[in-house]
Amino acid sequence: MSLRTPLFALSLAALAGPALAEEVNVYSSRQPELVQPLFDAFTAETGIAVNVAHVDKGLVERLSSEGDRSPADLVMTVDIAKLSQVVEAGVTQPVSSEVLAANIPAEFRDPGNQWFGLTTRARIVYASKERVADGEVTTYEDLADPKWQGRICTRPGTHDYNLGLMAAMIEHHGAEYAKKWATGLRANLARKPEGNDRAQVKSIWAGECDISLGNTYYMGAMLSDPEQVEWANSVRIVYPVFEGDGTHMNVSGVAMTKSAPNHDAALKLMEFLSSDEAQKIYAGLNHEFPVKPGVARSEVVASWGEFTPDSLNLMDVAKSRPEALKLMEEVNFDG
Template identity: 80%
Template sequence: MKTLMMLSLPLLAIALPAAAQEVNVYSHRQPELVQPLFDAFTQETGIEVNVAYVDKGMVERLVSEGSRSPADLVMTVDIARLAQIVDAGVTQPVESEVLAANIPAEFRDPGNQWFGLTSRARIVYASKERVADGEVTTYEDLADPKWQGRICTRPGTHDYNLGLMAGVIAHDGEEAAKEWATALRANLARKPEGNDRGQVKSIWAGECDISLGNTYYMGEMLADPEQKEWADSVRIVYPVFKDGGTHVNVSGVAMTKAAPHHDDALKLMEYLSSDAAQKIYAEINHEFPVKPGVPSSDLVESWGPFTPDSVNLMDLARLRPDALRIMEEVNFDG
């Protein structure tokens, strides 16, 4: 009997199919920005990456699914969403020497719950024809009445603008931040709407002279035959806070508490921090790599140098509720 059981084990092992090598990702990021990375990862490792693009309700979805969630990783577009997911208790800490070596401490959670993958600056797109060099140097300048009817932006309650607003609060305090938001609203050429590229189109069309936007959208517009004319009508200006640097935010990744494919998910996280993936981010997505030693693309370098603001990313995340409250109090999007 014992002999039969021992003999049957190898046969049983042969009969069972191998466990599928795959990673399931819930992503806020646009498909075209992350698919090249997943394709390269699969080609290198043979591990398939399945992606569900979740624009809204990611936290609620993960909480509802609980331990039954099929998601291994979540990828988000800014620090506030990363913090929200961690605060909801649906992630787990990840101990990895590779991640610790590749990602500087300022771009990862002290408790290893999330890891930044790229950074981007929130800058001003300025009309080459109607805005002189040096007219905008600080974010506070945007409140100057000389810009009345000349500024375009996406909604103030969008995460990108809330991140910037959190930076204003961190530097200038709540009262000054509310005054800034009120003055900025008064300077708008039209109701906040659309995305960052849409604002540049409005500059090209003569509807406004400056707009707020993320740096990488310039690369996307230049690569699009329809949008290249918009991009050629503006230049990038890196404003600073009057006592700081240029506002930056991050895209990042976290592992879910459920993570049914933990080991493969960790491999993907480590790959995303590697030289190969960081170069893809730089060349295809026009973002700033977080791994030291990986250069930005030649195109991004051509936009000139800037000094990133030193406010801690987690401080920005904690100030997001205050930023949202102020934007709603001044009826910024109304």
């Protein structure tokens, strides 16, 4: 088993048992513990080894600099903007697969078959059980209302998750409205935007704010962590909607690189990730929503209630991301 760079040396050394004839090399921005069980299940089923390099930043730049010599077969990342960026950079290739087409609905696939969604997540509100009444949070637009002054916490506005929400606001209402909304939201913050989504829930638990923006799956992560379960139990999940539409959604996904030295094995992994088995692993381990129709959410995720997803096309959200970043910087959201 040979690779053109030593990037996967640690992963290779960790592989137990006899050498495997086939392999797939993955660049992943996802935390290793979130994806390794999927790869272990794939290897157990197919005998194909999966070597992973965790690339949190500079994914596009790395693939571009490596060019045709890149050892990577697949990229796995979160957020429609990041998926779109790797496609626009010309470092991926289209994939034709009846399995992927059957398992993944069209709204979670690139029209040119360059990227494929694997899970979805909702950008929701965590609300204090003690200080926020049922029905008090209704829409995203309402978060700019002065009634929330000093009551909201969030991670930086220039983070991909919040830029996705801002881009969706632009698509729904236009740039001028979105800028006013961001200005109003900023005026309602209890403190400077900082930390991750879980840190915002900790702030609610500590009484520093009453509501925060966050992704759904962090609730599952907190409930699984003895140090954070108390934070999780201090809040409830609320699914706000855009006026006249639904709750903002985003995806995690996979794309095949342009070089893909192990094309056939990589395609097998992509198809496996869309299968019932892998989708159930995602649902149970990562607390995300499966993209494959008919695969149930985990019991924990189902307990958070039902909601109506926003009808916006994810490619439209990605298209407005640059404008979203520009507006967030203009209002000095993180200042």
